[in-house]
Amino acid sequence: MSEKKPVLHVENITMQFGGVMAVNDLSLDVPEGQIIALIGPNGAGKTTAFNCITGVYEPTNGLVEFCGLPMVRNHPRGKMKKLYQGKDADKYAHDPAIAPTPDRITELGIARTFQNIRLWKSMTVFDNVLTAKHMRADQNVFSATFRTNAKEEKRMRAETEALLVEQNLLQYRDELAVSLPYGLQRRLEIARALATSPKLLLLDEPAAGMNPQETAELAAFIQQIRKEYDLTVFLIEHHMDLVMQISDYIYVIDFGSEIARGVPQEIQNDQRVIDAYLGVSEE
Amino acid sequence: MEKTLQKSPESKAGKLIAVVLIAALYIFLYLLDNVLPPNSFTLMLIPVLKKGAIYSLICVSMNLLNGFTGLFSLGQAGFLLVGAYAYSIFTIPADQHDAVYQYFEGGAIRFSVPEALGRVLGENAGNILGAILCIIFAGLVAAAFAALIGIPVLRLKSDYLAIATLGFAEIIRAIFQWNGLGPVTNGSNMLRKYTDFSDIQIGSVKLATAFPFLISMICIAIIVLLIHSSYGRAFKAVRDDEVAAEAMGISLFKHKMLSFVISSFFAGVGGALLAMYQTTIQANAFKSAMTYEILLIVVIGGIGSVSGSCIASFLYIACNEWWLRFLDSGSFFGISVPFFRDGFRKVVFSVLIMVIVLFFSRGIMGDKELSFAGLMRKHKKKATGGVEGGGQA
Numbered sequence: 001m002s003e004k005k006p007v008l009h010v011e012n013i014t015m016q017f018g019g020v021m022a023v024n025d026l027s028l029d030v031p032e033g034q035i036i037a038l039i040g041p042n043g044a045g046k047t048t049a050f051n052c053i054t055g056v057y058e059p060t061n062g063l064v065e066f067c068g069l070p071m072v073r074n075h076p077r078g079k080m081k082k083l084y085q086g087k088d089a090d091k092y093a094h095d096p097a098i099a100p101t102p103d104r105i106t107e108l109g110i111a112r113t114f115q116n117i118r119l120w121k122s123m124t125v126f127d128n129v130l131t132a133k134h135m136r137a138d139q140n141v142f143s144a145t146f147r148t149n150a151k152e153e154k155r156m157r158a159e160t161e162a163l164l165v166e167q168n169l170l171q172y173r174d175e176l177a178v179s180l181p182y183g184l185q186r187r188l189e190i191a192r193a194l195a196t197s198p199k200l201l202l203l204d205e206p207a208a209g210m211n212p213q214e215t216a217e218l219a220a221f222i223q224q225i226r227k228e229y230d231l232t233v234f235l236i237e238h239h240m241d242l243v244m245q246i247s248d249y250i251y252v253i254d255f256g257s258e259i260a261r262g263v264p265q266e267i268q269n270d271q272r273v274i275d276a277y278l279g280v281s282e283e
Numbered sequence: 284m285e286k287t288l289q290k291s292p293e294s295k296a297g298k299l300i301a302v303v304l305i306a307a308l309y310i311f312l313y314l315l316d317n318v319l320p321p322n323s324f325t326l327m328l329i330p331v332l333k334k335g336a337i338y339s340l341i342c343v344s345m346n347l348l349n350g351f352t353g354l355f356s357l358g359q360a361g362f363l364l365v366g367a368y369a370y371s372i373f374t375i376p377a378d379q380h381d382a383v384y385q386y387f388e389g390g391a392i393r394f395s396v397p398e399a400l401g402r403v404l405g406e407n408a409g410n411i412l413g414a415i416l417c418i419i420f421a422g423l424v425a426a427a428f429a430a431l432i433g434i435p436v437l438r439l440k441s442d443y444l445a446i447a448t449l450g451f452a453e454i455i456r457a458i459f460q461w462n463g464l465g466p467v468t469n470g471s472n473m474l475r476k477y478t479d480f481s482d483i484q485i486g487s488v489k490l491a492t493a494f495p496f497l498i499s500m501i502c503i504a505i506i507v508l509l510i511h512s513s514y515g516r517a518f519k520a521v522r523d524d525e526v527a528a529e530a531m532g533i534s535l536f537k538h539k540m541l542s543f544v545i546s547s548f549f550a551g552v553g554g555a556l557l558a559m560y561q562t563t564i565q566a567n568a569f570k571s572a573m574t575y576e577i578l579l580i581v582v583i584g585g586i587g588s589v590s591g592s593c594i595a596s597f598l599y600i601a602c603n604e605w606w607l608r609f610l611d612s613g614s615f616f617g618i619s620v621p622f623f624r625d626g627f628r629k630v631v632f633s634v635l636i637m638v639i640v641l642f643f644s645r646g647i648m649g650d651k652e653l654s655f656a657g658l659m660r661k662h663k664k665k666a667t668g669g670v671e672g673g674g675q676a
Contacts, residue, residue, distance in 0.1 A: 054530065056526075101529065102529040103529050103532045104534075106530060106532035107532050111530075111531075112530050114526075118526060118527035118530075119524075119527070120519065120520050120523035120524055120527065120528075122523050123516070123520070123523065127516060130516065131513075131517060131520045131531070131533075132532070133513075134513050134514075134517045134520075134531075134532070135532030135533060136532070137513055139513060141509070141541055141545075144509075144513045144514050145505065145512050146508065147508070147512075153513065192531065193531075195531075196532050
């Protein structure tokens with residue numbers, strides 16, 4: 001693959017829920033500046049893998065590194081730890097568990113969107129983006145309350161305004177986020193993720209529920225923001241055409257395990273993928 | 284939205300109206316305290332105003348937690364109790380200790396902050412400054428308690444959090460009544476003779492009613508500033524969607540803790556004011572029924588509306604203590620009505636509350652705020668918002 005050091009390095013991630021192996025021994029690398037896709041049929045464990053990377057779950061086994069910094073590791077005291085007897089069961093057991101929370105991971109520079117859009121319902125479009133800037137603001141609760149640092153608030157507002165202009169969302173700025181049409185809500189969610197100034201953007205099924213026209217626009221949009229914001233993109237998707245069109249490299253998983261990896265051409269012609277994924281697909 | 288509001292002429296006029304109304308309110312309070320002769324009307328009005336102002340602060344502090352951060356906490360009575368005691372203990376004059384702590388040989392703490400300051404600054408200044416210092420101290424003690432119990436309790440969600448905080452409030456009440464702490468808390472006996480509203484005056488100008496208004500209004504203004512700051516938006520993000528908030532870098536624990544501690548600080552201040560209003564306090568009065576009363580006002584006013592909480596506080600207190608009193612008195616404009624007897628007021632009151640909840644399912648204000656600019660925009664001639672709303676516009 002690439003000689004550059006990967007932005008995201010996932011090693012032997014396993015996530016076990018009781019007897020269910022949601023993700024089984026998944027390893028992957030996301031090199032800087034590329035668009036990498038993780039695909040697989042429904043229930044293959046894609047979102048679970050995402051949740052392990054972003055700290056929502058503590059994986060049963062394995063390691064996630066971000067820019068060379070170990071970020072999430074299996075938890076030695078975790079409930080499933082004792083039961084887990086699979087591959088590399090001891091490899092990560094003795095290292096200290098880091099297991100930061102999702103907010104810490106976002107602070108390090110990973111932002112994500114959600115499969116089922118999670119905008120803040122009571123807030124306007126503007127406030128949704130503005131609130132995502134809260135984490136990076138130079139302030140404390142006193143300076144914010146008593147307006148001793150009004151410059152900071154001004155800067156946040158100006159940046160939000162600029163971001164909305166760039167994302168073509170300015171005309172909706174004072175509307176409630178949830179009153180926007182579906183496609184725009186997706187775009188707003190991406191804009192909100194961008195507001196946290198990420199290095200790596202994780203998109204969880206960004207094209208879910210979109211028609212072919214919207215999907216094509218989304219493809220162009222993702223490539224455009226990758227360039228403009230100097231991002232690395234890691235996305236989950238099962239719209240094959242979107243993935244084939246924009247990805248630099250693709251990982252395919254089914255029932256939690258990797259079944260193939262390669263550039264789009266290779267994946268398209270891979271018989272295991274066609275069997276497991278396209279054959280089973282309902283679409 | 285704020286930005287666009289500031290530019291419009293309505294908003295400027297609205298601000299002007301608010302300032303004029305607040306000024307008028309304080310002139311009225313001055314007259315009430317100093318000039319107007321006490322009659323049967325002012326004798327009812329003054330306590331309602333005082334208690335309404337105090338309850339406004341208490342309800343807004345609860346609303347900050349329940350309405351703006353989405354933490355369903357029922358520990359408010361506990362923090363009021365802590366605040367009330369922290370205030371009273373340090374304002375009882377030294378020579379009154381033997382009378383107040385009569386079963387505990389005069390108690391363990393034998394100094395009074397207002398008295399100590401009074402020796403240096405003169406009695407009136409000492410009383411005001413001492414009271415304010417002790418009110419702030421009361422808030423800090425309540426906040427410290429909140430920080431302590433927040434560590435285990437804030438990991439719980441929704442109903443479990445409510446039960447845990449309710450339990451905390453009951454435990455605090457039991458501890459404060461414990462005889463072992465008697466030299467400090469006076470056990471289950473009441474604390475009295477501490478600095479109350481009637482002691483607050485500048486020169487010969489009495490501030491008995493203006494003082495609670497002033498403190499409440501400052502505190503509510505601070506809460507409003509907080510809600511409109513970056514942290515307030517983060518609180519709302521936690522309320523709307525915890526998962527999204529955390530994924531956008533908002534630390535759940537830190538922000539829940541902040542909200543909990545700040546809310547408790549103002550509950551503590553409210554407790555101190557309540558102690559001043561009542562002139563005697565007893566831990567036994569801070570039962571969970573008190574929390575429900577506050578919750579009821581918050582719900583009637585609208586969860587997530589500061590002005591709603593204030594309006595509902597005044598309405599509730601006025602109905603409870605004044606307007607519906609005649610239902611208990613046995614007669615109506617001189618006509619004797621047999622079923623108007625003790626307790627009937629509560630029946631009517633319950634029915635009224637049910638009607639409000641049925642017809643205003645989201646409270647009087649919903650999650651909107653009362654603003655004169657908004658009122659003017661809607662009905663250009665109907666810019667009468669009532670005195671109690673003036674502070675928040």
